[in-house]
Amino acid sequence: MKIIHLTDTHFVPPGKTLYGGDPQATLAAAVADINRHHADADLVCITGDLTHWGEPAAFASLDETLQPLIPPLQLLIGNHDDRTAFAEQFPDQRRDEAGFVQSCRRTGQGRLVFLDTVQPGTHAGWYCGTRRAWLARQLQAAAAADEAVFLFMHHPPFKTGLAPLDRIALQEPEHFAATIAPHAGRIRHLFFGHIHRPLGGSWRGIPVSSLRAMNHQCWLDFAAEDEIAGSFEPPAYAVVLIDAESVVIHTHDFLDRSRKFSLRKSPVEDWAVRRTHP
Numbered sequence: 001m002k003i004i005h006l007t008d009t010h011f012v013p014p015g016k017t018l019y020g021g022d023p024q025a026t027l028a029a030a031v032a033d034i035n036r037h038h039a040d041a042d043l044v045c046i047t048g049d050l051t052h053w054g055e056p057a058a059f060a061s062l063d064e065t066l067q068p069l070i071p072p073l074q075l076l077i078g079n080h081d082d083r084t085a086f087a088e089q090f091p092d093q094r095r096d097e098a099g100f101v102q103s104c105r106r107t108g109q110g111r112l113v114f115l116d117t118v119q120p121g122t123h124a125g126w127y128c129g130t131r132r133a134w135l136a137r138q139l140q141a142a143a144a145a146d147e148a149v150f151l152f153m154h155h156p157p158f159k160t161g162l163a164p165l166d167r168i169a170l171q172e173p174e175h176f177a178a179t180i181a182p183h184a185g186r187i188r189h190l191f192f193g194h195i196h197r198p199l200g201g202s203w204r205g206i207p208v209s210s211l212r213a214m215n216h217q218c219w220l221d222f223a224a225e226d227e228i229a230g231s232f233e234p235p236a237y238a239v240v241l242i243d244a245e246s247v248v249i250h251t252h253d254f255l256d257r258s259r260k261f262s263l264r265k266s267p268v269e270d271w272a273v274r275r276t277h278p
């Protein structure tokens with residue numbers, strides 16, 4: 001199974017820029033690259049912050065930009081999005097019975113579970129009792145079918161060591177942890193967004209990963225106390241390869257224009273071509 005993970009597209013209305021960048025042009029380039037190299041993907045998942053201020057015009061621009069995408073599409077919302085405007089623009093993206101942007105997909109490798117951690121009025125993530133009950137039911141169903149689970153969410157349920165980002169991570173993560181604890185052993189990976197940074201590791205034994213955003217990034221500054229330092233490190237998408245034994249994640253700087261060359265011969269006269277293997 002191949003999944004393409006993108007995150008934090010931060011769309012703005014057409015003709016507007018964001019911190020000087022053009023989210024629409026960047027995502028259009030990503031879509032073209034995915035169609036060219038990964039049209040066989042089973043799913044493309046964008047883990048939230050689809051827009052920057054949640055305007056209907058921004059969601060409409062996102063929808064239009066995603067139209068050419070060949071693989072199936074799964075969207076999550078983030079703290080910058082408006083749930084109502086999202087639902088109006090993307091009526092085909094499934095929601096749970098309470099209206100949260102939550103759904104499941106059953107695959108040959110297990111159950112993909114997409115979570116909604118948005119609380120209007122705050123950039124921090126929240127996962128209320130209603131949503132926890134829904135998640136518990138999905139995990140129980142996966143257990144009954146003896147299926148593996150892959151979680152997708154916007155806010156990380158753990159601290160990253162970057163103080164300004166940690167303040168807006170998922171709040172009261174102990175409640176979330178308690179919900180998944182009975183089934184943690186079958187959760188093979190947790191994919192998230194929000195931090196605009198590449199990060200991999202594990203949380204309570206569950207492998208986790210995120211990656212750079214589409215428009216702007218958060219600079220790695222462990223000294224920052226209050227403000228998040230932005231940067232323009234290049235955007236990336238992740239190519240996730242899943243089989244019964246492994247979850248392999250490649251991050252791809254799809255806008256990289258550096259020279260590509262054979263490792264058998266250096267593009268310049270240097271030490272690379274002066275040594276031979278024994």
Ligand SMILES: [Fe+2]
Nearest residue numbers: 008049194196
């Ligand atoms: Fe974001």
